Amino acid sequence: MLDIKYIHNNPDLLKQKLTNKGSDPSLIDQVILADDSRKELVSKIDDLRHSKSLLEDKIAKGQKEPADLEFLKKAKVSLKELEDKATLADAEFTKVMRLIPNPPLDIVPVDPMGKQIFVLREVGNKPKFDFKPQDYVNLSEKLDLIDTERAAKTSGSRFGFIKNELALMEFALLQFVFQKLSKEGFIPLVTPVMLKPKLMEGMGYVERGGEEIYYLPKDDLYLVGTAEQMIGSMHSDEILDYNKLPLRYAAFSSCFRREAGSYGKDTKGILRVHQFDKIEMFVFSKPEEAVQEHEFLLKMEEELMQALKIPYRVLNICSGDLGDPAAAKFDIEAWLPGQNNGEGEYRETHSTSNCTDFQARRLNIRYRDPQSQDLHFVYTLNGTAFAIGRALIAIIENYQMADGNIKVPEALQPYMGGIKEMARKA
């Protein structure tokens, strides 16, 4: 959600920004109109209430006059009418307000269609194999590391059992990430995965993309698609301590996504599944520190990739490809040498967004400025530490050997109980 005063003062700039994001610029005119009619009603109601309460004070002091009672009875009726109108006007205003996405920052490349790719850098050496590299689906099948067939039996398509050393590796990865991020000042967190509708809406993923979210009607709860939704929500309606900003969390959760509309895409394996585990970084920051926090999150992501020695590239996501809450976003794509029939390709493993005060406004998360004592909205940022499934895929493909066995990255070996290689079972 944006600041309505800012909208009133900068309609043309915002229309341009919405156009850049591929959104409907007429939302700006709509919301201004809705706000004006809302204000008009509020003024009328306030005036009427004021004159009403003056008379009520008079009556309370014992000066009762029939004419006053008459007026008050009428006022009560017209007040009710006005209030009903105001409720409607308010609902309309809020509805439009919530449809307006976060305008992109200036660093975001403009491409309303969201087709273009802007590579900031490529990092790491792509592994050179003296054999034709296989993709992770083949590799993991031979080593009995992933079972999607039985997962289809138990749960349907787009699920997977993670087995044997790969199951151990999931927890090695978690351990590895938590160790590193704790040292960097992130608060380790394990979150609930069910979230109330009001808060899910607050995070800004329901207006568009609601189809993507699992919902439990019997309990009126959503299943989270990322821990980001939980961390933002846990501090809703709070005033955060200025001295504790930036407040950084590293949160583990399972994530649930319906993957509606991706039929036929990535149907094999576990690249795109309905349920996966992830450690997510989340930061509540002072506005003036948000850009540097965003870079810090990206740095964390890159350091994690580098520690695992997985080659990757960094993308500056263009305006048309930003989600509603994001004002700027960097993605990391890991190099998967086994894809594309052994030619290799980059696939997204990480994403970090600066959501400015868009989510904080909806969730009402503020801090008090120590100088002015004023309350301001915090800025929120999020970034993937590791989406476990995709990290495992990247490891499998980059660490494969000629015999089809897979080395365990050195950084993970301390957490693997002495296992240095995932090998074919006897």
Added chain:
RNA sequence: GGAGGGUUCGCAUAGUGGUCUAGUGCGCGCGCUUGGAAAGCGCGUAUGCCGUAAGGCAUCACGGGUUCAAAUCCUGUACCCUCCGCCA
């Protein structure tokens, strides 16, 4: 799932129809006092909306109702707590 209790200003509490956005204590801020501090004393201490301003309006978990008037009465819902049952 069953039975009971609760939800008021950062915290703790007072408040059963008008003088209550709301008293008191604690906490916090400013000042006096002091060589300095503590104590003491005085003053201040929620948020949102409308308005250039003066000022006005709203909010005592949330919604509906009674009344000229609701923190207070009636009613529905949510959340929390205790006990019982079930359970990893």
